Amino acid sequence: MQKIRLRALFFTLFMLLMLNASAIADEINIKYVRFEEGSSFIELPQIEGLSDGEIQERINISIAEDSGYQGFKAIYDSLTVGDETGLQLKAEAQILDGFTDHGLLAIKMTAAGRIGPGRPGYRVTALMYDLLNGERVSAGDIFKDIDRASAALDERVQEYIEPEMSDYLTPDELYPIPMDNLLADETGITFYYDQSRFNTLSDRSGAINFHYEELMDLLDLDQGSVLTGLEAAMNIGEIQTAVETAASLGILPGLPIHINQKIEDVLLDFPPLYDSEAFPTGERYQLEDARFRGSWLITDGEYVTGILSHRLNFFGINTGRTSRQEAADTLGESQSSIVLDENAALSYNLSEGLLNGYLFGENVLYLNFDSNDVLRAIWLNQPV
Secondary structure (H helix, E strand, O other), X not given: OHHHHHHHHHHHHHHHHOOOOOOHHHHOEEEEXXXXXXXXXXXXXXXXXXXXXXXXXXXXXXXXXXXXXXXXXXXXXXXXXXXXXXXXXXXXXXXXXXXXXXXXXXXXXXXXXXXXXXXXXXXXXXXXXXXXOOOEOOHHHHEOOHHHHXXXXXXXXXXXXXXXXXXXXXXXXXXXXXXXXXXXXXXEEEEEOOXXXXXXXXXXXXXEEEEHHHOOOOEOOOXXXXXXXXXXXXXXXXHHHHHHHHHHHOOEOOEOOOOOOEHHHHHHHOOEOOOOEEEOOEEEEOEOOHXXXXXXXXXOOOEEEEEEEOOOEEOOEEOOOOEHHHHHHHHOOOOEEEXXXXXXXXXXXXXXXXXEEEEEOOEEEEEEEOOOOEEEEEEEEOOX
């Protein structure tokens, strides 16, 4: 029931992000072929409802081939009853329909356990397909100049990612960024490493995420490109309505958790990057998943009670860019405003300045502005 509710919440958020989308996604269904036995399971996503049946068949065949599904199916069929490690092949698929006239099918295949000969492992395979022609989408379709993009991304990794790495990991593992295994979603692009190159502390293959705003100078946004409509899709128009809806649901764009989710379930799916740290309302965790760079979840020890981010585009309200006046023009005047001195800011992992609050449903959306009235953090909180 918890996973069903979570999918429903993020479907709602995805619809908010896709307000300018065409009707392609409404016509296509994603179904999952699933086999399960004991602790093992394998999943394969397939699409149905595409008007061109030949292209639909081509995409479905390609998904099976490009994901290595048949190999995983053979391993699954060979497992004996009671195998403690087993094989878990999880598929997550979505249609990005607001970025292009084509429609983009994005799939993340995560394999864990008996993924091949030797010791158990972990592998993520990222797949994207153009729904207009059925062709697989690669980095060359996303970026204007793939060589320039690769070099620029390595520089950004060195500047923004490497300083935040755990002392137990080796920075050299990050270079070059894996341009051959990337996945677009509603807020940005994630690059997935092979486990043999970059392995996290939880023994999973590592990844790096960049928001679209951090990549705009590198992306191919020309007419007819895969991301033709990205800039229009990012400008959803009714910002206040979108912010109010998402905040009321307890979700923030690009972060796959929600308020009131059991912390035990969250940490099972998203291992922490570090041990928990004290927070005035409980504890805070930073998670390994690349999408949580610059973001933390807050917990009372049993449930997620808040999400705090220093790196977020909240439907056009951007950390590091939006001014206090711009936020007020969009959302109206805040219902509360607290002055944060140096000590208070430090304890809340915020910037010295103002903390302005908006009540949406049962949740409070706090916007933290520094002494120059620039937004530095967004904190979605459920008061006790």
